[in-house]
Amino acid sequence: MDINSLDVLNLREYLTAGNIAMVARLILLVFVGIPVVYGISKWVRRYLSKKYTPQQGMIIGKIIFYLGLLMVTISVMKELKFELTPLLGAAGILGMAIGFASQTSLSNIISGLFLITEKPFAVNDVISVGTVTGQVLSIDTLSIKLRTLDNKFVRIPNETIVKSEVTNLTRFPIRRLDLPIGVAYKEDLTRIHKILLVLAHENPLCLEEPAPDVYFTGYGASSLDLLFTVWLRTGDYLSVRNQLMDSIKKKFDELGIEIPFPHVSVYTGSVTEPLPIRVVSSSGEVKNQIK
Amino acid sequence: MNQSANYNLLREPWGEFTLAEEAIRTWSIGPLQFWFRLVSGELWVASKTAWHGIDEWKEEPIRRELSPNPPEDAPWTRWVLNQTSPKIRLIPAFPDLPVIVKPEYSFNLMTNTEARIYVRVPLWVRIQLVTDPPLMVKEIPIVTLSQTWFGDYTSGELCYWLATTARRKVGPDLFRPFLAVCPIHIHNVSGEMLKVDKVCLRVIYLSLFHLEGQFWSDETKIIHKGKDNDTQLEFIGVAPPEAPQAMMVSGARMDMRKKYLGKTFASFMDI
Numbered sequence: 001m002d003i004n005s006l007d008v009l010n011l012r013e014y015l016t017a018g019n020i021a022m023v024a025r026l027i028l029l030v031f032v033g034i035p036v037v038y039g040i041s042k043w044v045r046r047y048l049s050k051k052y053t054p055q056q057g058m059i060i061g062k063i064i065f066y067l068g069l070l071m072v073t074i075s076v077m078k079e080l081k082f083e084l085t086p087l088l089g090a091a092g093i094l095g096m097a098i099g100f101a102s103q104t105s106l107s108n109i110i111s112g113l114f115l116i117t118e119k120p121f122a123v124n125d126v127i128s129v130g131t132v133t134g135q136v137l138s139i140d141t142l143s144i145k146l147r148t149l150d151n152k153f154v155r156i157p158n159e160t161i162v163k164s165e166v167t168n169l170t171r172f173p174i175r176r177l178d179l180p181i182g183v184a185y186k187e188d189l190t191r192i193h194k195i196l197l198v199l200a201h202e203n204p205l206c207l208e209e210p211a212p213d214v215y216f217t218g219y220g221a222s223s224l225d226l227l228f229t230v231w232l233r234t235g236d237y238l239s240v241r242n243q244l245m246d247s248i249k250k251k252f253d254e255l256g257i258e259i260p261f262p263h264v265s266v267y268t269g270s271v272t273e274p275l276p277i278r279v280v281s282s283s284g285e286v287k288n289q290i291k
Numbered sequence: 292m293n294q295s296a297n298y299n300l301l302r303e304p305w306g307e308f309t310l311a312e313e314a315i316r317t318w319s320i321g322p323l324q325f326w327f328r329l330v331s332g333e334l335w336v337a338s339k340t341a342w343h344g345i346d347e348w349k350e351e352p353i354r355r356e357l358s359p360n361p362p363e364d365a366p367w368t369r370w371v372l373n374q375t376s377p378k379i380r381l382i383p384a385f386p387d388l389p390v391i392v393k394p395e396y397s398f399n400l401m402t403n404t405e406a407r408i409y410v411r412v413p414l415w416v417r418i419q420l421v422t423d424p425p426l427m428v429k430e431i432p433i434v435t436l437s438q439t440w441f442g443d444y445t446s447g448e449l450c451y452w453l454a455t456t457a458r459r460k461v462g463p464d465l466f467r468p469f470l471a472v473c474p475i476h477i478h479n480v481s482g483e484m485l486k487v488d489k490v491c492l493r494v495i496y497l498s499l500f501h502l503e504g505q506f507w508s509d510e511t512k513i514i515h516k517g518k519d520n521d522t523q524l525e526f527i528g529v530a531p532p533e534a535p536q537a538m539m540v541s542g543a544r545m546d547m548r549k550k551y552l553g554k555t556f557a558s559f560m561d562i
Binding site: 173 | 438
């Protein structure tokens with residue numbers, strides 16, 4: 001390209017000191033500014049992830065990155081002499097439209113921020129939300145992910161979590177196991193009490209303190225109802241439950257202690273008189289009568 | 292004399308031994324029975340611990356078990372070794388968690404008063420390969436202890452519950468070769484009475500000594516200054532005054548350079 005081409009395209013007008021400086025500033029903003037913003041957001045994310053939780057680090061890192069990107073964009077547009085006022089107006093209207101359209105998503109994002117600051121549970125905790133029980137795999141911007149005990153993947157929106165009752169099953173290091181037990185009315189409750197406490201003592205995973213106990217909860221329709229409580233480490237809950245139920249059944253069978261199944265006793269008005277039975281043929285003739 | 296040499300002065304099965312290929316060696320210590328076997332360069336170990344109250348164990352504790360194979364409820368566990376003729380070392384050790392012990396009768400310690408109690412703690416068998424440095428294979432409790440919680444409902448620590456009681460006096464009639472006698476010296480320097488109902492003994496900081504067939508720990512000094520969280524613990528680190536000639540056979544699981552402050556007496560609040 002020779003010098004005459006430059007005259008034809010009037011490029012010489014543009015090659016002023018001011019324009020060259022502007023281009024240099026634009027290159028600096030884009031090729032230095034963006035990497036710097038990215039680097040700062042990454043550093044903040046790493047720092048906060050170590051100091052607090054990975055989720056908090058991730059969210060604040062992302063906020064810093066997008067804010068930084070916005071500032072770089074505004075600076076580039078100012079350099080290029082774009083008027084920002086009409087743009088802000090349009091952004092405002094667009095923001096309202098997006099806001100109405102994405103109410104649910106925004107609600108989930110804000111709920112997610114509340115979850116991260118309130119910390120009702122953390123990753124790897126086992127929680128119950130409604131009918132779903134599972135281990136928390138991740139706490140994300142819009143939802144949390146659970147793995148159920150039978151290995152299903154469940155996604156629960158953050159808004160649902162904030163509005164619902166959440167039970168954290170693994171928050172505390174120890175937990176109480178409650179076993180309802182029914183024994184026949186003829187059994188000696190003091191003896192049952194001692195047997196159950198010995199079973200708890202013989203299981204090394206049952207904690208000696210807080211001490212196991214047996215509560216009499218009521219006179220059931222078919223049995224005397226007891227509640228056998230033992231404390232154990234949260235992680236041992238399922239295995240101790242199985243072990244204890246098995247050992248209770250074996251011990252009761254060995255000692256002849258009856259665990260009654262639901263049954264109903266029918267009386268005809270007198271406890272001691274037998275129930276009369278009469279067998280009648282289709283013609284109405286009495287074939288047999290037992291008193 | 293180093294600890295390694297000290298093991299060999301202990302009665303069998305403590306100390307070192309070699310295993311011949313396919314041969315099974317068995318021992319029992321108190322209620323624990325264990326078997327060793329070498330199969331094609333693999334070390335096989337099986338053990339069975341009976342659930343017994345410590346005070347009930349009166350029979351000769353160490354006897355050679357003639358049964359060549361462990362029962363069905365004591366399966367073999369296997370380790371692949373890079374040696375063809377490994378040398379195995381059996382060392383006594385304290386449990387890996389603190390133990391909670393109740394005195395024979397709870398007592399109240401008046402202000403500026405000291406008391407000395409003795410606790411018998413069941414030992415573990417630490418199985419090592421004699422290499423440089425020694426490689427730990429496994430640890431087996433001689434007595435299965437029940438677990439308990441020392442703390443409150445939201446925080447605390449897991450401990451073992453010691454069924455045996457802490458006594459104000461200890462004599463040869465109470466000695467057992469699989470129990471270590473641990474002297475505890477309690478000093479109440481606070482301005483209030485101290486009720487001693489149970490004590491959390493942090494055995495991971497205790498060293499183990501041996502004298503004439505009996506194991507001892509170094510002395511634990513508990514200085515109660517008022518609230519339970521300010522209780523100060525010191526672990527003396529040398530043979531106790533009751534057995535000054537005892538030799539050290541194993542050091543503490545964890546070294547405690549500073550004085551320990553922590554809960555020692557209280558655990559749960561009754562609700």
